[in-house]
Amino acid sequence: MQTLIKTLKQVVSSCALLVVCNVGVAAQKEQRIISHAVAAYGGDALLTLQSISAREQANQYSQWQSSHALQGETVSYVNEQQRMLLIDFTKQHKAFKQVTTRLVGSHGSNMPSVIERLFVADKGYVIDHALKQYQPASNITFENTDFTVSEQLDPLIIRKLYQDKAASKWTDTAYIQGAAHDVLTVHEGSEQQYIVYLNQQTGYLSRMLTERGGQLRSFDFLNHQLQQGFVWAQQLFVSSSEGPIYQAYLRELSFNSLKSQAFSLPKAYKVKPKDVPVDVSKHTFLQLAKGVYFIGQGWGYTLFVDAGEYFISAGAWQMHANDKAWQKNLALLKTHTGLNKPVAQHVVTHHHSDHMMGLEDVIAHGADLIVHPSDISALQAHLTAPLVAQRVIAATNMHTLASNKVVLIDVPNSHASHNLVLYLPEHKLLFSEDMFGSSWQSGFDSPSNWPHGDTYHRLKILTDKLQQQELEVSVYASSHHRRVLTHAEIEQALAIELPTKAQLMQRVLGE
Structure with missing residues (x-):
């Protein structure tokens, strides 16, 4: 009987060791894939990045109300968007600027809508360029200044992937434009889940999937280039099952070149007068x-x-x-x-x-x-x-x-x-x-x-x-x-x- 018990213990011990080894091998696989991507995007220079600036030109697509009854209830709108994003990781400063001009839609002029949000010295601001005014905004933080646009820059996605390596799981091999890609699921099953497709040969990010508000979105990164020792995709296509959402046809990035004045409030602008929204809560x-x-x-x-x-x-x-x-x-x-x-x-x-x-x-x-x-x-x-x-x-x-x-x-x-x-x-x-x-x-x-x-x-x-x-x-x-x-x-x-x-x-x- 004692011999039988001893044998069973040895079997259990061997199985546990096998599971640990398999987990270790799996973790090494994800580690290898992620390290390859980090090296491709700049290596240690990416992980210790001090600042980044991004400019892009894009078309944005949506469905909205028609301007003439014969068009039907809704039609496709096309907006031209120009964005600028400035981030100082060392000082925790961020500026986001966006100009949106309607090309196809129900607009009466080509006057664009504009946004600028600034986070500097632990304070948030909204800058109104039409009225030449600005106002402090306590709801703006370093993280939300840019409406998560920074999460669509492939170098920063790879940087975040490195930080999330312990929560990454190899899922499959997929083929994009004939090239084999490792598919990694990160934070699987949580609200923070995202999926990346990494080119097995180059290490470049070709696709990312996220789900927000019950809608799965696909981010396809195209036309990668190497400059200043860093890699980034010059084009981005965002879509869902309902159709195209956003197409950045020109992206320009620069690294570690920002100066402090990039995060300044316009000198000629005045503080926006305080006003109170009308209370519409009651019938x-x-x-x-x-x-x-x-x-x-x-x-x-x-x-x-x-x-x-x-x-x-x-x-x-x-x-x-x-x-x-x-x-x-x-x-x-x-x-x-x-x-x-x-x-x-x-x-x-x-x-x-x-x-x-x-x-x-x-x-x-x-x-x-x-x-x-x-x-x-x-x-x-x-x-x-x-x-x-x-x-x-x-x-x-x-x-x-x-x-x-x-x-x-x-x-x-x-x-x-x-x-x-x-x-x-x-x-x-x-x-x-x-x-x-x-x-x-x-x-x-x-x-x-x-x-x-x-x-x-x-x-x-x-x-x-x-x-x-x-x-x-x-x-x-x-x-x-x-x-x-x-x-x-x-x-x-x-x-x-x-x-x-x-x-x-x-x-x-x-x-």
Whole structure:
């Protein structure tokens, strides 16, 4: 019996030793692959890198709302992007700059949206190049300054892979453009998981897979070059199962050459005045004039106009079909006014689906829909069942309702080729959707950001149209904004300088 027990112990010991040896051999394999990649990308110089700067030109692809109803609900957008990233690893400084110009989309000009974020001396800043202002930002850290763009630079991916070598596991051999690649899975099964494809011959990174928010993204690195003893891919293609996302067609990197002034705030810029966002958390009822009510919450508001025996409404924006926003607004109208009149007519301002999302409730209530004739096909396609022709009223520019109480003005623009705004002559009041507004208590959204830069162009188109029609407006209400603007405030917004593309390129990138 003792002999049997001794034999079993020897067997168990041998098996344990075999498992340890196998694990050791496996770890040596990953170590060898990673060391080969590190050596290819610069070796010790990569691991002890003091600073890096990157510039790239790229095209960005997305799906978004069409500008004309005949295009369908959504179309492909193409943005031209130019980026600059500066990192000082020794001092923990970082600067990220980005200029985005829409090439294909619903934009009204070539004025780009621009971003600059800076982290220096343990403090974060946002720099507004359109307004020549900056503001401290406590939410910006060294890690998040660049929106993870640094995680898309292959030298830094290899640097991180070296740090994660203990969490790396060889998974398979894959072939890319005919070349064998080792596939390593890093932090397998965790939220930090990423997968790299390393060329067995050169050690270069050809592909990386990540999953964020349930979407798997593929990063393909192309056209590697060697310079200053370092390797990097001059091109990058980012995609998902839904299609292309981003294509950097020119990347330029430099190493250990940054100077401290690269992380300075612009001397001529001023600190941005403090402002407070409008509180939109509560369901709000406002009476803008006699018989005119403005009701909503968050990003969606409805205008109700008392037309005598019935109401006219406009504004049925909501995120989802079952949100019941318009219905809730109608209920609050009845609660505050005590009136039980029906809504007999509803104005569909333009063809975008988010602004038609509440129409099923409007139709079920019994209201007829007023829409520009060019948008009727989009309206019918959006509805679960086509609406009978008798309940669809076509309206073009200067169409009047309720014995001239309401005038509909068509304000064509690149965001929506037809957009009906409501003008109430008696009260000199205007209601619009996707035109212009402010989410701040006193100031305005910066033209540096999309879509705000474009809304300033839409505002100019709107005010020009009002002047052409010789219409005076005292009150401006927007379906996306709780804050209602006065004529004086609109004049302030129109006075804000809109820089040209050349001016913004110079301010952001020095070009």
